Amino acid sequence: MSDYLKEHGFSDLRACDAHIHIIYPHPIEETEQILRSVCGYFAYDRIAIMSMTESSNKGCDPFANVKALYLRERLGVHHYAFGSLFHWYDGRDTAQSFLEQVRKIDALGFDGVKMLEGKPIMRKRFAHPLDDPILDGFWGYIEARRLPITLHLTDPSDMWDRSKCSEYAIRAGWFCDETFPTRRQLFAEMEGFMRKFPALRLTLAHLFNVEETPRAAAQFLEAHEYAGFDLTPGDLMRLSLREPENWRAFYRDYSTRLMYGTDTYNISRDGKTPEEAWGYRPTHLRMFLEGQEDFEYAGDIIQPLKLDGRQKRLILRDNLIAHLGECHRPADYALAAEECARLREMLKKGEFGDRVSGERIPMESRNLEVMEAFFRGQPAVR
Numbered sequence: 110m111s112d113y114l115k116e117h118g119f120s121d122l123r124a125c126d127a128h129i130h131i132i133y134p135h136p137i138e139e140t141e142q143i144l145r146s147v148c149g150y151f152a153y154d155r156i157a158i159m160s161m162t163e164s165s166n167k168g169c170d171p172f173a174n175v176k177a178l179y180l181r182e183r184l185g186v187h188h189y190a191f192g193s194l195f196h197w198y199d200g201r202d203t204a205q206s207f208l209e210q211v212r213k214i215d216a217l218g219f220d221g222v223k224m225l226e227g228k229p230i231m232r233k234r235f236a237h238p239l240d241d242p243i244l245d246g247f248w249g250y251i252e253a254r255r256l257p258i259t260l261h262l263t264d265p266s267d268m269w270d271r272s273k274c275s276e277y278a279i280r281a282g283w284f285c286d287e288t289f290p291t292r293r294q295l296f297a298e299m300e301g302f303m304r305k306f307p308a309l310r311l312t313l314a315h316l317f318n319v320e321e322t323p324r325a326a327a328q329f330l331e332a333h334e335y336a337g338f339d340l341t342p343g344d345l346m347r348l349s350l351r352e353p354e355n356w357r358a359f360y361r362d363y364s365t366r367l368m369y370g371t372d373t374y375n376i377s378r379d380g381k382t383p384e385e386a387w388g389y390r391p392t393h394l395r396m397f398l399e400g401q402e403d404f405e406y407a408g409d410i411i412q413p414l415k416l417d418g419r420q421k422r423l424i425l426r427d428n429l430i431a432h433l434g435e436c437h438r439p440a441d442y443a444l445a446a447e448e449c450a451r452l453r454e455m456l457k458k459g460e461f462g463d464r465v466s467g468e469r470i471p472m473e474s475r476n477l478e479v480m481e482a483f484f485r486g487q488p489a490v491r
């Protein structure tokens with residue numbers, strides 16, 4: 110049994126983390142080493158890397174998709190990667206370009222699609238409702254191909270109330286004034302595209318639901334047969350303080366539709382212990398799912414859910430494997446190598462402008478070279 114599981118009194122269950130990010134710019138070998146250490150420390154069986162070509166406050170990474178695919182291939186057949194759309198925020202963003210991008214994500218062999226476009230600040234930048242016809246081809250393709258999609262939709266309701274926003278949230282630009290879509294509108298847009306594409310295998314990240322009640326969360330799952338939630342900590346532990354009994358029943362009743370996830374980033378340890386560098390969300394979430402004692406999280410005293418063995422196993426592990434398969438999809442290495450070369454050429458020509466800072470260019474250019482060499486040195490399709 111791993112030291113981490115033993116020290117925290119967790120069950121001897123190698124978990125699968127459905128929600129990992131790699132937005133910090135490092136040499137690709139360093140990110141790989143960080144992910145290996147994360148898997149080792151938390152005794153993970155598998156992780157799903159959620160590519161983000163752009164984040165709300167950590168910059169733009171036009172190379173995120175090839176990085177996610179490369180890292181998945183390096184980590185092994187049991188790990189997964191989701192691709193994401195790149196936006197220019199000008200006339201180059203068209204229904205056709207979104208469709209072509211998702212076709213490429215599929216052809217490269219990603220296990221699913223990650224969307225941050227439903228986070229208020231990203232939705233504002235995108236400037237189209239999520240059920241706008243500009244995405245019809247994109248959604249239709251994902252539905253027809255049965256590709257899983259993980260969507261960050263809305264933010265905690267406090268983000269619409271300036272007095273309840275932390276300094277950090279305000280500085281990050283997450284406070285939603287009247288120029289942002291409301292929570293209700295974002296959920297209406299999601300219901301809009303789900304009406305058009307009801308078979309989408311949609312996972313809503315962070316267990317965000319419009320009314321912030323167990324009843325609304327259950328209604329969402331009842332209404333959408335193929336949908337689920339990931340439990341990446343946002344507000345879910347604090348919300349459990351309201352209606353604690355009903356929330357506990359929700360987690361028990363819907364344990365086949367919920368997945369453990371943590372929003373762990375490729376953060377360098379820089380002399381910190383693994384627990385200090387990466388542990389805050391994963392450890393508290395696991396305490397929530399399987400601890401016995403009340404604990405403090407973000408200033409609140411949280412009571413654990415006390416799930417039974419089967420429910421824990423589903424949420425921590427089995428649901429992700431059932432969702433994405435025993436092994437990841439095969440990658441098209443020739444296409445991935447081509448993609449690295451294409452991006453390197455664009456970077457060289459300065460096409461990303463100041464979205465990739467000058468000081469990052471040599472490193473990103475080298476990352477693309479390293480990844481291209483890897484993809485070229487392998488058989489085209491496993």
Ligand SMILES: [Zn+2]
Pocket residue numbers: 128130159314341372
């Ligand atoms: Zn995330």
